[in-house]
Amino acid sequence: MARRPHAPTPRQGARRPAPAPTPRQSRSVPPLGTSAPAPPARSAPPAPQAHSAPSPTQAPRGRTVGRPDPSALRSSEPAAPAAGPEGGGRVVQASERFRELVAGRPWRRRRRAIIAGVLITVLVLVAAGVTAIFLPALQVQSITVEGAGYVQEQDIRAAASARAEGSVLLLATGAIAEDVAAIPGVESVEAERIWPDGVRVSITEAAxxxxxxxxxxxxxxxxxxxxxxxxxxxxxxxxxxxxxxxxxxxxxxxxxxxxxxxxxxxxxxxxxxxxxxxxxxxxxxxxxxxxxxxxxxxxxxxxxxxxxxxxxxxxxxxxxxxxxxxxxxxxxxxx
CATH class of the missing domain: 3.40.50 (Rossmann fold)
Incomplete structure (x- = not known):
C-alpha cells in the first residue's frame, strides 16, 4: 500500500512567511434558520491629534534619530507675505502712521513755539536798537576834556571830534584815544561815554x-x-x-x-x-x-x-x- 506524501515540516527556528493581506474578507453566510447578525456600527474616525514637539531625548516615531524633521524645517521658515488684491505684497494698515504725521507730536509743537518766541524776541531787540541809534537824544553833543595842563584843550577837542559824532551807542572810544595820544605831550589817554549825549577824554601829560x-x-x-x-x-x-x-x-x-x-x-x-x-x-x-x-x-x-x-x-x-x-x-x- 503506497504512502501518502507529507508536506515537509519546517525546521525549528525558521521563520514562517507572513500570510498576504487580503483586500476584503469574504462575508460568512449564516446557516439556514438563523438570523443574520447586525452589521457592526461604524465608529467615527479618530480626531487628529495635535503634533507635540518631540522631546530632545526622545526621537519622534517614524524617523531616524539625528535627522531633522521636514515639518520642523517648514515651520522655521518665515511666512510668505500675504498676497494683496493684485499679488503685489503684504497689506499694512498705515492709518495710525498718517494720523501721527497729520496731528503732530507735543514736543514738535513746543519746539515750534520756542523757535517762534526766539525769533520774535530777536526782531523786537533789533527794532529797539535801530530806533535807539537814530534817537536825537543819544546823538553826541559835547566833549569834556580832563587832565590838560600845558597841552591845549582845543587841540584835544579837535583830535577827538573827528570820531566823536553820531550816536553814543556807536561811539568808537578806542579810535578817539588813539587820535588824542598822537598830540605832543600826551603820555596816556582814556575816552569814555557820558550818557546820554557826551564823551569824556582824560589825558596824562608827559613830564x-x-x-x-x-x-x-x-x-x-x-x-x-x-x-x-x-x-x-x-x-x-x-x-x-x-x-x-x-x-x-x-x-x-x-x-x-x-x-x-x-x-x-x-x-x-x-x-x-x-x-x-x-x-x-x-x-x-x-x-x-x-x-x-x-x-x-x-x-x-x-x-x-x-x-x-x-x-x-x-x-x-x-x-x-x-x-x-x-x-x-x-x-x-x-x-
Missing amino acids: PVGLLTKADGTTAVVDAGGQELPPAAGEGASLVPLLVAGGSADPEGAAAAMTDVMAGMPEPLRGAVQKVTASSRSDVMVALALEDGGSKTVVWGDARDAELKAEVVQALLGQPGTIIDVSSPVAPVTR
Missing part, C-alpha cells in the same frame, strides 16, 4: 626832563623818551640842560642818548645833575653838583646799564678826584 640845545642852536623841551614837548611844558619846571657838542657827526643820536640817560637815572642822582653833554651815542658826560658846593664829572658812556652805573656813581662820590668813569661799570675808575 619834561630837560632842555635840549641842538647843534644849530635851537632849543626844545624834551621828556624822558626824547619826545619834544610844547614850549609851555618848560614853564616853571626845573629842566636839565642837554647840550649836543658842536661839530657832532650824529646830533640826533647824541640827543637820544642824553634823554635815555636822564630817563634811566634814579631820582636822587637826577636832582644833582647840572648839565649833560654828548657828541655821539657812546660819549655822554654828566656834570654833578655836590652838597659841599663842589662838582664832579661823570663819564657815563652809552645809555646801557643805567641803574648799575647810577649805583656805582653814588658809591664813589666820596672818593678823591673830580672824574668818575663808569663807562664800564664793572671796572670803574676815579681820577
Whole structure:
C-alpha cells in the first residue's frame, strides 16, 4: 500500500512567511434558520491629534534619530507675505502712521513755539536798537576834556571830534584815544561815554626832563623818551640842560642818548645833575653838583646799564678826584 506524501515540516527556528493581506474578507453566510447578525456600527474616525514637539531625548516615531524633521524645517521658515488684491505684497494698515504725521507730536509743537518766541524776541531787540541809534537824544553833543595842563584843550577837542559824532551807542572810544595820544605831550589817554549825549577824554601829560640845545642852536623841551614837548611844558619846571657838542657827526643820536640817560637815572642822582653833554651815542658826560658846593664829572658812556652805573656813581662820590668813569661799570675808575 503506497504512502501518502507529507508536506515537509519546517525546521525549528525558521521563520514562517507572513500570510498576504487580503483586500476584503469574504462575508460568512449564516446557516439556514438563523438570523443574520447586525452589521457592526461604524465608529467615527479618530480626531487628529495635535503634533507635540518631540522631546530632545526622545526621537519622534517614524524617523531616524539625528535627522531633522521636514515639518520642523517648514515651520522655521518665515511666512510668505500675504498676497494683496493684485499679488503685489503684504497689506499694512498705515492709518495710525498718517494720523501721527497729520496731528503732530507735543514736543514738535513746543519746539515750534520756542523757535517762534526766539525769533520774535530777536526782531523786537533789533527794532529797539535801530530806533535807539537814530534817537536825537543819544546823538553826541559835547566833549569834556580832563587832565590838560600845558597841552591845549582845543587841540584835544579837535583830535577827538573827528570820531566823536553820531550816536553814543556807536561811539568808537578806542579810535578817539588813539587820535588824542598822537598830540605832543600826551603820555596816556582814556575816552569814555557820558550818557546820554557826551564823551569824556582824560589825558596824562608827559613830564619834561630837560632842555635840549641842538647843534644849530635851537632849543626844545624834551621828556624822558626824547619826545619834544610844547614850549609851555618848560614853564616853571626845573629842566636839565642837554647840550649836543658842536661839530657832532650824529646830533640826533647824541640827543637820544642824553634823554635815555636822564630817563634811566634814579631820582636822587637826577636832582644833582647840572648839565649833560654828548657828541655821539657812546660819549655822554654828566656834570654833578655836590652838597659841599663842589662838582664832579661823570663819564657815563652809552645809555646801557643805567641803574648799575647810577649805583656805582653814588658809591664813589666820596672818593678823591673830580672824574668818575663808569663807562664800564664793572671796572670803574676815579681820577
